[in-house]
Amino acid sequence: MSHVPQIWLPVTIEEAWKIKNTFRNNSAYIAGGTILRLQEEKGISKPDHLISLREIPSLQEVSHSQNDFLSIGSNVTLSYLLKHPFIQKYQNSLISAVKEIAAPGIRNQATIGGNIGYQYGDLIHVLLSLNAQILWYDGVSEQTSLLHEFLELMINQAETFSNAIIINILIPNRAADYDHTFYFEKIGRREAFTPSIISISCYLELQKGFKIDECRIAVSSSQHFPERLLRTERLMKGKTLTKEEINEMYKVILLEYNPVDDPFASAEYKKRMAANLLASFLVEKLLERSEIHS
Ligand SMILES: Cc1cc2nc3c(=O)[nH]c(=O)nc-3n(C[C@H](O)[C@H](O)[C@H](O)COP(=O)(O)OP(=O)(O)OC[C@H]3O[C@@H](n4cnc5c(N)ncnc54)[C@H](O)[C@@H]3O)c2cc1C
Numbered sequence: 001m002s003h004v005p006q007i008w009l010p011v012t013i014e015e016a017w018k019i020k021n022t023f024r025n026n027s028a029y030i031a032g033g034t035i036l037r038l039q040e041e042k043g044i045s046k047p048d049h050l051i052s053l054r055e056i057p058s059l060q061e062v063s064h065s066q067n068d069f070l071s072i073g074s075n076v077t078l079s080y081l082l083k084h085p086f087i088q089k090y091q092n093s094l095i096s097a098v099k100e101i102a103a104p105g106i107r108n109q110a111t112i113g114g115n116i117g118y119q120y121g122d123l124i125h126v127l128l129s130l131n132a133q134i135l136w137y138d139g140v141s142e143q144t145s146l147l148h149e150f151l152e153l154m155i156n157q158a159e160t161f162s163n164a165i166i167i168n169i170l171i172p173n174r175a176a177d178y179d180h181t182f183y184f185e186k187i188g189r190r191e192a193f194t195p196s197i198i199s200i201s202c203y204l205e206l207q208k209g210f211k212i213d214e215c216r217i218a219v220s221s222s223q224h225f226p227e228r229l230l231r232t233e234r235l236m237k238g239k240t241l242t243k244e245e246i247n248e249m250y251k252v253i254l255l256e257y258n259p260v261d262d263p264f265a266s267a268e269y270k271k272r273m274a275a276n277l278l279a280s281f282l283v284e285k286l287l288e289r290s291e292i293h294s
Helices: 013-026 034-041 078-083 087-089 093-099 112-117 125-128 148-156 230-236 243-256 267-293
Strands: 006-008 027-029 051-052 062-064 070-071 133-137 142-148 165-172 179-187 198-206 211-219 223-227
Touching: 006 087, 013 027, 013 051, 013 133, 013 165, 034 112, 051 165, 051 223, 062 087, 070 087, 078 087, 078 093, 078 112, 078 198, 087 093, 093 125, 093 179, 093 198, 112 165, 125 148, 125 198, 125 211, 125 223, 133 148, 148 223, 198 267, 211 230, 211 267, 223 230, 230 243
Parallel strands: 006 051, 027 051
Antiparallel strands: 062 070, 070 165, 133 142, 133 165, 179 198, 198 211, 211 223
């Protein structure tokens, strides 16, 4: 018979951190608990102490400030995100990505913080391309880090960082006076949940005349952590969108993106898929704008 872990229900972030620090590797935070469910199905045993974050009110809030950020509490569920008026009004790019995650029953439990804490969640690359920041608690004070820095800490300093609590996800407002374009695509195997084979997102700010003022591209693929394609972004920024630039970008992605082989798709396939998806999005954008301006 499998053992029954002790469930802790702290009501403050500080209390949750202290419990985690007491039991360390023999404990885990849980938000929606859907990853725990996946791990159980794979026969991975639970730690003796589960620290639920569901009773902490400050993790459940969504707010917006005109000059700053959309702030999403880490415990906000994916279903709630889909219907929240602020998300629809200020960051509807998130909606298409959230709709691709699991079935509604799972989305009722799964949280945005858990998607990041899991480290392979499908929202991570979307949030990277939206330049999100993380407000988190380190046991002493609240810290703010860019999402990619936060992920580096989580992955590279796992031991010292395992008690950190994600409080809010902060998504900067879009700059006014630009044509904003957001692209998201998830290519997966159509069966019970496995991480997508490849997912890509791209955020562009275009001036009239197709000049690219801002470009953020993020990719994730199976068995490979999500990442920004900074070299490709640098190539695109300041350029005018033309077929020639798209060809250049295609070549640079093939050089920059280095995913890994897995039992279902080779690294070469994932790399080419990333380049193809992005190139076809940009060609479509080019055609669309040419039609508008012709
Ligand atoms: C059938 C099924 C289908 C799924 N399909 C998808 C899919 O298509 N795409 C996808 O991305 N995921 C999928 N998942 C995985 C999962 O549901 C989501 O990634 C979800 O967003 C995780 O959120 P959660 O609240 O359930 O996380 P939990 O399971 O509660 O936590 C996940 C991890 O994050 C940590 N954590 C949680 N909250 C915090 C916090 N505030 N601070 C620090 N650490 C924290 C936990 O300790 C744990 O390590 C699926 C799961 C199932 C069961």
